[in-house]
Amino acid sequence: MNDMTPRPKILSFKMPADASPLGFRAKPTKILLSVEKLRKQFTKGEAAAVERVSFDLGEGEMLALLGPSGCGKTTTLRMIGGFETPDDGRIALNGRDITHLPPEARGIGFVFQDYALFPHLSVLDNVKFGLRKLSRPQAEARAREMLALVGLEALGARKPHELSGGQQQRVALARTLAVAPPLVLLDEPFSNLDAAMRVETRQEVRKLLKAAGSAAILVTHDQEEAMAVADRIAVMEKGRVIQIGTPDEIYRNPVSAFVASFLGRSNILAGTASGMEVKTEFGTLPLSRAANGAVSLSVRPEQIMLEADPDGPASVVGREFRGHDQLYWVQEGERCMLVISGAGAMIDVGARVRLRICDCVVPLA
Numbered sequence: 001m002n003d004m005t006p007r008p009k010i011l012s013f014k015m016p017a018d019a020s021p022l023g024f025r026a027k028p029t030k031i032l033l034s035v036e037k038l039r040k041q042f043t044k045g046e047a048a049a050v051e052r053v054s055f056d057l058g059e060g061e062m063l064a065l066l067g068p069s070g071c072g073k074t075t076t077l078r079m080i081g082g083f084e085t086p087d088d089g090r091i092a093l094n095g096r097d098i099t100h101l102p103p104e105a106r107g108i109g110f111v112f113q114d115y116a117l118f119p120h121l122s123v124l125d126n127v128k129f130g131l132r133k134l135s136r137p138q139a140e141a142r143a144r145e146m147l148a149l150v151g152l153e154a155l156g157a158r159k160p161h162e163l164s165g166g167q168q169q170r171v172a173l174a175r176t177l178a179v180a181p182p183l184v185l186l187d188e189p190f191s192n193l194d195a196a197m198r199v200e201t202r203q204e205v206r207k208l209l210k211a212a213g214s215a216a217i218l219v220t221h222d223q224e225e226a227m228a229v230a231d232r233i234a235v236m237e238k239g240r241v242i243q244i245g246t247p248d249e250i251y252r253n254p255v256s257a258f259v260a261s262f263l264g265r266s267n268i269l270a271g272t273a274s275g276m277e278v279k280t281e282f283g284t285l286p287l288s289r290a291a292n293g294a295v296s297l298s299v300r301p302e303q304i305m306l307e308a309d310p311d312g313p314a315s316v317v318g319r320e321f322r323g324h325d326q327l328y329w330v331q332e333g334e335r336c337m338l339v340i341s342g343a344g345a346m347i348d349v350g351a352r353v354r355l356r357i358c359d360c361v362v363p364l365a
């Protein structure tokens with residue numbers, strides 16, 4: 001791991017002028033990273049691990065690479081970081097072609113899954129590690145400033161093993177951000193933390209990156225994590241980016257059944273589309289975008305209304321109480337639909353019901 005530790009040049013620390021206190025920005029102002037048609041095939045005769053992956057990343061923007069195990073997320077990240085050589089394609093940072101530069105010449109920061117802290121160094125010395133170009137007092141001051149930023153100023157003398165997983169994560173981030181890289185790559189950075197710590201730490205990490213003005217690419221297979229922290233998500237399947245957009249755009253308008261089921265839950269129906277309408281077994285429904293002919297449709301569980309009706313054509317076959325809402329499995333003929341209903345009166349398992357779709361449905365590719 002040590003040889004992979006980045007040594008980007010020292011840059012001044014800046015807060016983006018157009019950032020709100022939490023760092024949320026409507027649109028990236030300027031393209032920082034440009035990835036064009038990246039390809040990587042490890043084994044001849046087998047499918048490429050990464051195929052024609054292209055995207056742009058704005059200054060200070062946070063992008064999640066999201067997809068199931070083996071879809072090519074880490075390979076994409078490693079090519080951007082310089083740890084893997086692409087067979088084809090181009091990577092540019094701030095307009096400079098970095099496709100074939102070694103990792104240490106790219107000016108990119110990394111936070112690894114296991115944090116890669118030096119066990120024999122104190123927390124403070126770990127943070128100072130990348131600051132060797134500064135004078136000693138400057139490096140000391142900068143490291144202390146970074147520890148304060150991540151809320152660990154009191155723990156500088158400890159060794160990494162004397163910290164919790166979440167604290168180690170913050171030290172790793174402080175060490176990376178100390179050199180103010182314009183771009184930080186994070187590979188499953190929260191996977192070693194328990195569920196509660198993961199939720200807390202990911203919001204802290206987002207805030208810290210935004211405060212530092214660093215853009216980030218986060219690799220994750222956790223859709224909730226991607227939606228919670230990323231400005232945009234690139235959904236990958238079998239080596240390709242199949243959709244890229246804000247969490248809201250992708251959730252509301254998934255392009256395929258794979259995306260619809262990977263980002264949230266979805267019911268997939270068949271229908272016959274004609275422009276902005278589609279005929280389905282639930283009647284004629286409005287479409288979110290125009291389509292024609294036989295289509296598959298995505299209907300989110302919260303887009304379906306459930307009414308208790310003794311003469312209803314469907315029945316509740318399962319129920320999960322979740323406090324703020326309830327999840328129902330409803331059988332209608334051959335089909336089992338997933339429905340999320342607000343925290344109203346509960347409907348019992350076995351009760352007869354009627355389903356109504358009360359929103360636009362999404363035609364899938």
Ligand SMILES: Nc1ncnc2c1ncn2[C@@H]1O[C@H](COP(=O)(O)OP(=O)(O)OP(=O)(O)O)[C@@H](O)[C@H]1O
Nearest residue numbers: 042043049067068069070071072073074075076221
């Ligand atoms: N060094 C390698 N040599 C051969 N095959 C590799 C190598 N690294 C990755 N692969 C293969 O490339 C494909 C993509 O792997 P990659 O690690 O990029 O996926 P991933 O989406 O990050 O998966 P995970 O979430 O499990 O880490 C997989 O089929 C994997 O087995």
